[in-house]
Amino acid sequence: MFWSAEADTSAVLLTQSPIMLPTAGNLSSELREPAARSDDQGAHSLLAFGNQSIRLVQLPGVTPGTPLAALVPLDGDGHDRIAAIDRLLRALQGRAVPDDRRLTPQQKRRHRRMLQAIDGSMTGASYRVIADVLFGPDRVAAEPWKTSALRASVIGLVKGGHAMMAGGYRQLLRHRHKQ
Numbered sequence: 044m045f046w047s048a049e050a051d052t053s054a055v056l057l058t059q060s061p062i063m064l065p066t067a068g069n070l071s072s073e074l075r076e077p078a079a080r081s082d083d084q085g086a087h088s089l090l091a092f093g094n095q096s097i098r099l100v101q102l103p104g105v106t107p108g109t110p111l112a113a114l115v116p117l118d119g120d121g122h123d124r125i126a127a128i129d130r131l132l133r134a135l136q137g138r139a140v141p142d143d144r145r146l147t148p149q150q151k152r153r154h155r156r157m158l159q160a161i162d163g164s165m166t167g168a169s170y171r172v173i174a175d176v177l178f179g180p181d182r183v184a185a186e187p188w189k190t191s192a193l194r195a196s197v198i199g200l201v202k203g204g205h206a207m208m209a210g211g212y213r214q215l216l217r218h219r220h221k222q
Contacts, residue, residue, distance in 0.1 A: 161204025
C-alpha cells in the first residue's frame, strides 16, 4: 500500500459524531470532496485549499451525511494529528491556514534532489551526469571530479534515494519531536 493513515500522522481521521454532541454548526457538511479511493481503512480523500492539502480518512461504517468528528488516538503522534485537525478547522472556517511544518524548505529541497538522483541512477546515469543535472555543468567542472564535494553529495543523494524507496519515505510523514 503506497499510503496509509497509520503512516501519515497528519491525516485527519473522521468518524461519526457522538449523538450527545449538538449537530448545529457541525462543519462536516463542508467536506463534499468525493473519496479518491476506499479500502479497509476507510474512504481516503484530499481537501485542497490554496497550495496546500489535508489528507482525510473517513473511517468505515460512517453513514453518509451524518455529522462527523475527528478522532485523535492517544499515542505519540497525537500532537501531529491535533495540528492537522486545527489546519482542517481553519480551512473549513475560511481562516488562514498555517503551512505544514513537518519538513523545512531545506529538507524538501534535499528530498526532491534525492528523487531526481535515484531516478537518474536507475536509468543508468553516472554520478557525474546526475551532478550536471542537479548542480549545473559549470559548477561540476569547477573542481576535480574525484575529490569533489558535489560527487560525495550525489553519492549521498543516491544512497538516500535508495533508502526512501526501501520504505524510508514513511519517515517523511512523521514529525520529529524533541525527547
